[in-house]
Amino acid sequence: MQLKLEHLNKTYTTKRASVTAVKDISLDFPDNAIIGIIGKSGAGKSSLLRLASLLETPDQGEVYYDGVRVDHLPKKELNRRRLEIGMIFQNFNLFSSRTAGKNVAFPLELAGWNRRDIDERVHEMLALVGLEDREKSPIATLSGGQKQRVAIARALAPRPNILFCDEATSALDPQTTHEILDLIKKIHANMNLTVVMITHQMEVVRDACQYVAVIDKGCVVETGAVSDVFRSPKHEITREFLSNIRRSEISVESAIAYLQDNGYEVSKR
Amino acid sequence: MSPITELVLQSTWETVVMVFFSTLFAVLLGFPLGIFLFVTSPRGIAPKIVPYQLISRIVNTLRSFPFVILMIVMFPLSRVVLGTAIGTEATIIPLSVAAAPFIARLTETALNEVDKGVIQAAVAMGASKRQVVRKVMIPEALPSIISGITLTIITLIGYSAMAGAIGGGGLGDLAIRYGYQRFRTDVMIESVVIIIVMVEVIQFLGNKAAALVAKYPLGSFGRSKKVK
Ligand SMILES: Nc1ncnc2c1ncn2[C@@H]1O[C@H](COP(=O)(O)OP(=O)(O)O)[C@@H](O)[C@H]1O
Ligand SMILES: [Mg+2]
Secondary structure, rough: OOEEEEEEEEEEEEOOOEEEEEEEEEEEEEOOOOOEEOOOOOOOHHHHHHHHHHHOOOOOOEEEEEEOOOOOOOHHHHHHHHHHEEEOOOOOOOOOEEEHHHHHHHHHOOOOHHHHHHHHHHHHHHHHHHOHHHOOOOOHHHHHHHHHHHHHHHOOOOOOOEEEEEEEOOOHHHHHHHHHHHHHHHHHOOOOOOOHHHHHHHHHHHHHHHHEEEOOOOOOEEEEEHHHHHOOOOOOHHHHHHHHHHHHHHHHHHHHHHHHHHOOOOOOO | OOOHHHHHHHHHHHHHHHHHHHHHHHHHHHHHHHHHHHHHOOOOOOOHHHHHHHHHHHHHHHHHHHHHHHHHHHHHHHHHHHHOOHHHHHHHHHHHHHHHHHHHHHHHHHHHHOHHHHHHHHOOOOOOOHHHHHHHHHHHHHHHHHHHHHHHHHHHHHHHHEEEEEEEEHHHHHHHHHHOOOOOOHHHHHHHHHHHHHHHHHHHHHHHHHHHHHHHOOOOOOOOOOOO
16 A cells, blocks of 8 residues: 655644644655654654554644545544554554454454454464464463564454554564564565554664655654665764664674674574 | 351351342442443543543442441431341342442453553554443453452451341341350351451452453363364
8 A cells, every 4th residue: 555644743732731743744655665664762653653544633734545535534434444554563462351363353353254254364364473373372471572473463364455563673672573574574575565664773674674764853854765765864863873773783793702702602693 | 056056057148148149239330330430531432521520429429438327328228129228138238339339440440451552452453432342441451350349249248247237137247146245255256267268268269260361361262263
């Protein structure tokens, strides 16, 4: 699906203050791309994602899916549209009152699928994420990476054409982050799917995304193809994010060197 | 069987009846009220200020009544409904009225404590408000609601003993009439020990029930169908 945002604005007013979390953001990405939206904590990423995923309505501006305006849809149509939208989250947000399989079944129950079709789809999705043997597992018994796999299976079960990921790998260790990103890329390659990933880690953008938008204080400061942005970053914030990866990579390198010096075998992946 | 043993058994049975039915009525009344409070609260999913404030005030008022006073206030109601204000059946009315607001609040609290992210996920998948409450919030809050009901039952055992003091029957009544007024310390001790055992059993069963609900979430049973 092709996602287009036009002049989005969103202000949150609380008793104490009013914060403009999204300021005149316009973005337009090609169909079926993996898009990264990177920004520091509090930059407005989650707010932007809630607008783009129709969880909230913008104060001003428009959201288009495949050229059709979808902000301010009537309730009924909005809930129907939701089946075309998948979402995964930093904290997984799985239902602890349901097994892994029943979590995946949930959106299908909402969509009114019959039992047979639900069972079949649940198996198919759990197999896709490599958890076919965990259908009856309570969520509490799964590791972080397994939880995010279940969340991905649940999000994609009703065959959405866009997947929003809010810091989906931020609660995971680097190795598991890698596995989840690989899984998302694999799924993306085999499906008609646009993926929008929000993150504060430039590694995620580098390893998984084709396009990137850098946002700061509610505004887009830089956008483009990932290769271009990495080759010639224009904005200072972007450069800061890039230098952060270099620094963490240097520290990984030095850790590996340290281990090797001390007689451990380290395989570089 | 000695007459005293018979009396103790009879009283134990009365206490069980009182506590069972008052818990049942309190849950039947309090659970829906708790859901109502949760849904209509100013920060709930369908705020309705006036009905919320009204029910909330009534619940608070009933909760702040000392139980003894509540019992006396309830005498007329018991007379209207049952034709009498004393005896085991009559005591069930004030016990239910005392426990229902408690159940309502603990249900509301348990629902409020459900992770907001989980609710957001359900909404993002297209769940309506009704579906969010029925299919997500109540199941997610169930272990905590069960713990709360366990606590309520234990409180009711205590209250029922108090109710005995004004003719409600049961173990409290026995302890006072025989143990205190007729200096039968053995009867008093027996009554108290049985009450303690009851509390322990309820606590044990309640913990077990909450743990089982958490351990076997929806979808744990039945064979896994292999669909080709
Ligand atoms: N529902 C809300 N109510 C009030 N303020 C909010 C709300 N959501 C976000 N904000 C504010 O908007 C700003 C951006 O937040 P957010 O979008 O969560 O940032 P990010 O996801 O990039 O960390 C923050 O200052 C935050 O406090
Ligand atoms: Mg965020």
